[in-house]
Amino acid sequence: MGVGDGPVEAPEGERIADGLTVVDPAEAAAEVGPEETVLVSGFGGVGYPKAVPEALAADGRAKALTVVSGGGVGDEIDTQLFESGSMARRYPFQTKPASREAINSGTVGFHDRHISRVADELRYGGLVDADTAIVEAVSVGEDWLVPSTSIGNTPAFVEAADRLIVEVNAAQPRSLSAVHDVYTRKKPPQREPIPLVDPVGRIGSPEIGFAPSKLVAVVETDRPDDPYTFREPTGIDREIAAHLASFLSAEIERNPLLGARVPLQFGVGSTGNALLEALSAVEFGDREVVYFGEVIQDGLLDMLDAGALAGASATSLALSADGQERFFASIERYAEEVVLRPADVSNAPGLIDRFGVVGVNSAVEVDLYGNANATHVGGTHVVNGIGGGGDFNRNCPIGIVALPSTAAGGEISRVVPMVPHVDHTEHDHSVVVTEHGVADLRGLSPRERAVALVEVADPAFRGDLRAYRERAERGGGNVPHDLETALSWHVEWGE
């Protein structure tokens, strides 16, 4: 397979190697059985296959597909395949209204697993038995392909699937090969320490290898990604960013872990992108600032262009359309500082811990003791999935949950007595930041945490939170709760 055996020569010549036959998307889609398990490339809304899923949805034969992606993908998969009634299951992350609605209505099954674990589970079984991988590439040969704007879990997908369909997308620059670093972890007991000592170092090759017999179809497309649109930062985003900047400024001065290098990670989406603004207000001095996260967002390009970032490691170029254009225009230059890795490397618990990453992730809500719900509104209705939030929150020495103190125009508090769904426990992250300040939970008892967290809640809810705290403490316990009313706010909001 050649993967992980060291760098492979960058492929020369045409995007599609001589000897490979190109078929139209409908013909490729016909290779997929109506109840198959299909693994699709894509992460952060980019690098996903477009023409074959669309053809599959149009074809209408598929009735009960299981679709597994690395992370977020586009409408061809998470809208069209859902609306065509083709879906039975969807793992482990999605971002579209159609997929969300089908999952929350119970018509499509969802399995919400930490991103870092999915590659092993596909390779070695337990999650699904994979049939066909459909993968977007910038070039393909008899036994290799070069991924496009994301890597995600594509190396594991290509390995785990029986058959492989490759979409070669002419809208994705071929020179994207310059940013890829595909390292494949061996199977235990042969598995070695991931040999990455520099967060933005390189240990792999630009290509993903595969057994030639797997390749059943090659399709040509010429369609750009339809990536996330980042909203403009709001006033509240800016207030959160200012508090985050104050915290980081003080922390880098006092924490020996950050004395020489500050490795950062920011969560996927508009909030994460907006909070990158915080970094411009931090005096890093002569510390090296690097990004070791899951996705490259637009804010990171600004920092790279300004010379404020020594480099960035992720698994996806989750840029806006404008950001992609900017990146594509200067790939060779950016490739000196940007590297994309498989998601089981970008999100590896051992690396996050080894590098000492400072992670900033959002949540739907936090409770008085610091538990965070990052996935399920009302405790029941999934938004996107946990993604890599748990990989980072749990393994960062300094995990920060950053969120506005309210939702629904101030009607709903995001600091609540008890979260009705827990994705990050009180044992995981260290700090909660809202537009009202910083609650540094390190070394605090649960009762002290509750006092600190009330202070970062919206003032309109602080009285009720204090009343809950006092009522709860009457029952005693290390983590006091009044179970009769712990979820009453959510009951009321749900009515």
Next chain:
Amino acid sequence: MGVGDGPVEAPEGERIADGLTVVDPAEAAAEVGPEETVLVSGFGGVGYPKAVPEALAADGRAKALTVVSGGGVGDEIDTQLFESGSMARRYPFQTKPASREAINSGTVGFHDRHISRVADELRYGGLVDADTAIVEAVSVGEDWLVPSTSIGNTPAFVEAADRLIVEVNAAQPRSLSAVHDVYTRKKPPQREPIPLVDPVGRIGSPEIGFAPSKLVAVVETDRPDDPYTFREPTGIDREIAAHLASFLSAEIERNPLLGARVPLQFGVGSTGNALLEALSAVEFGDREVVYFGEVIQDGLLDMLDAGALAGASATSLALSADGQERFFASIERYAEEVVLRPADVSNAPGLIDRFGVVGVNSAVEVDLYGNANATHVGGTHVVNGIGGGGDFNRNCPIGIVALPSTAAGGEISRVVPMVPHVDHTEHDHSVVVTEHGVADLRGLSPRERAVALVEVADPAFRGDLRAYRERAERGGGNVPHDLETALSWHVEWGE
């Protein structure tokens, strides 16, 4: 400091090096201020300092100590210091009625953090500012000590504290040095991959180094540990073990991760020890079976003696008194197969993941979607703390939660609609086992998980669980809940 720079010569001569002055425990205790932060050795109820904490409790000056241990310690610390009113805070794990009561009444603050994270947090700040470390050793020199029956976070404690008091315990064999492998992780950005490729390999030295100026007192003791007493396995333990054995037998046949080597971890305590019996019923064939966990319990000695285990790695010899006697009588022989490491190595997320450990841990209760409460009865009253349960559950490719289906003589179900405290989320572990069978949650949607988990609940509660499930599903959602009644079982049990 010499730590982590490679093997150091095993110390020769007397237990206490020439030139060091021995003082009595009261004199050593007088070195500790009344509101200090004190770091004590000890993990799994063994290797903790005995005489100085006892003298500190008898002295009565201490009024507001913060005491941080690696894991569980003895009565001299968690009973006497609590009963003498010396305590203000206790981190991050305790096991005694006196400590538990003080924490649950809110008079002593508790901070419940993953074991693997504590070493870094002590070294680099954030958790506490440490004053004095009190450490049990089998021998001590001017700038080194050899720990006794546990390592835990002692290397970090010795590094983080300003002052060091060493108790040299003549009841602990000096030859315990043969089992110790102290590897100290460097501070990022110099931190390297932990160079352990064999779960029972050695990468460090038997000693912990320290700056000579830190050593303020050496005390001699001659008192054995007062370790856990394991209860005899119950009939229910044996039924759980039988289901666990069935699962493991099938899994090793189908899972390529376990094709050549089966690395196992079992949780601390009687349930964990009892479940080790399951392994005698599994046909491992020519697979190498190794233990990579947190504590060595009696059941592992049986396996080592029977040749059923190639080796065992942990941070503590959490043996019964009989088990210690048996181990001490043949240390040199056991040392060929047994190694103790610092807790940030024994529990390192990167190693658990790298080796592909199969972890078996218990819980207070699980809910219909697989979330587990491992720490707080009724969601409020702490038992012991999370310890290393999260380190393993979260990073094991196959994490198994094993628990009896009921408590309180069958009056209380341990499978509940919603757990009121979450330590291990639905995203973490893979399998739940009770005396009624195995719920393999891999690849299941939350609604499917609920069906599977009802089947491993006690039959007396299955009807009510199904009724909850149906009521919850009427509200829709990926994780259906009826928030008005989600915690009603706990409310009733608490009355």
